[in-house]
Amino acid sequence: MVDRFIMDAATAKGLLHQMLRIRRFEDASAEQYSRGNIRGFLHLYSGEEAIAAGVMQALRHDDIILSSYREHGHALARGIAPSVIMAEMFGMADGCCRGRGGSMHLFDVATNFYGGTxxxxxxxxxxxxxxxxxxxxxxxxxxxxxxxxxxxAEGTFAESLNLAALWSVPVLFVCENNQYAMGTALQYSHAEKDIAQKGRAYGIESVHVDGMDLLAVIDAMRHAEAVVRTARKPMLLVCNTYRFRAHSMFDAELYRSKDEVVQWKRRDPIDVFTTWATGCGLLTEDAVAQIETTVANEITEAVTMASQGDLEPVEDLERHIYATE
Ligand SMILES: Cc1ncc(C[n+]2csc(CCOP(=O)(O)OP(=O)(O)O)c2C)c(N)n1
Ligand SMILES: [Mg+2]
Known part of the structure; x- marks a missing residue:
């Protein structure tokens, strides 16, 4: 386990900043959705922040990231500016896909962030x-x-792990097991409920990680570096986590009890990390308050910039559809 002697105050600050930025960004996204400024589907990452922050801090700039539609956290932790993501969700030309992709299709070549699917x-x-x-x-x-x-539980999971192992390619699979696929709890859709076992069936080293504990994710990434980058083999991390919000903005959450949500919120990854970092003297309460203020300003600015953005001109409608050169 990572201890304070191998994490300095600047790193701790940076990590807390990452996680808080994601949490507040998602809060703002929900609000902007209810105001009608963001439309379409919106899936929020609140509760899962320790995974994006912990995995991303170990990656290099030239590494490639792929994600699902619950990808705001990954995109933020990768370094795409909050204003650019917010603009994308507002459908504005300043967005990372000129407003054509929206929440589920964030994409940014400069950071090797290849979606959003x-x-x-x-x-x-x-x-x-x-x-x-x-x-x-x-x-x-x-x-x-x-x-x-x-x-x-999808067929492509089996096919992909099989080929990754057969060809021995450097891919790190990070399964964010938040216990549910929309309204279906894991035990109703998986015959083998231990997802790591599925990786092992293909001869892929597969480990469970406490996805609510940033230090555990950082620790797991050290080993993953050795397996995937150095030994150039695939690896599977199964990070156990929980989404604090509904699946998307259309979800009455009838499949889980309020008490279950309360129980998981007791292990809020941001609180867990803050308690640890302040407890061992890495961060002061003032430093935490300062990060909160900085993040609040960043998010306000992102929403303001997105609101003041321009829509793509209609004349550009057919651009970026076919390659022209
Ligand atoms: C191939 C396919 N089947 C079904 C859907 C509808 N769908 C959207 S999200 C989702 C649940 C996926 O759950 P999980 O992989 O656990 O991700 P989470 O939303 O929990 O982050 C489903 C079934 C889809 N988008 N694509
Ligand atoms: Mg899930």
Missing amino acids: AIVASHLPMAVGMALAIRKRDEHRIVCCFFGDGAA
Whole structure:
């Protein structure tokens, strides 16, 4: 386990900043959705922040990230500006896809963030293909692919893990097991409820990680670095977590009890980390308050910039559809 001697105050501040930025960004997204400024589907990441922050801090700039539609947290932790993501969701031309993608299709070549995919588990084969390209080119970067427990019940999960193991490609599969796929609890859709076992069936090293504990994720990533980057083999991290909000903005949450949500919120990853970091003297209460203020300003600015953005001109409607050169 990571201890205070191998984390300095600046790193602790940075990590808390990452997680708080995600939480407040998602709060603002929900609010903007209810005001009608964001439309379409919206899936929030609140409660799962320790995974994005913990995994991303171990990745290099040239590593490739792929994610599902619950990807705001990954995009933020990867370094895409909150204003650019918010603008994308507002449908504005300043968005990372010029407002054409929206919440589920964030994409940014500059940070090697290759989506944002709406079809469950459709990006797992892409991750393997990209990792195969990396291997063929003899590069030392890796692919990191985030997906949910529901995706692990899809056929492409089996096909992708099989080929990743067979070809021994550098892909890190990060399963964010938040216990539900929409309204279906894991035990109703998986014959083998231990998702790590599924990885082992393909000979892939697969471990469980406490996804509510940032330190546990950081610790797991150290080993993952050795397996995926150094030994250039696939690996599966199954991060146990919980989404604090509904599946999407259309969800009455009839499939889980309020008490269950309360129980999981007691292990809020942001509180767990803050308690640890203040308890061991890495962060002061003042420093935490300062981060809160900075984040609040960042998010206000993101919403303001998105609101003041311009829609793509109608003349550009057919641009970016076909390659022209
Ligand atoms: C191939 C496919 N089937 C069904 C859906 C509808 N759908 C959208 S989200 C979702 C649940 C996926 O759950 P999980 O992978 O656990 O991710 P989470 O939403 O919990 O992060 C489903 C079934 C879809 N988008 N794609
Ligand atoms: Mg899920």
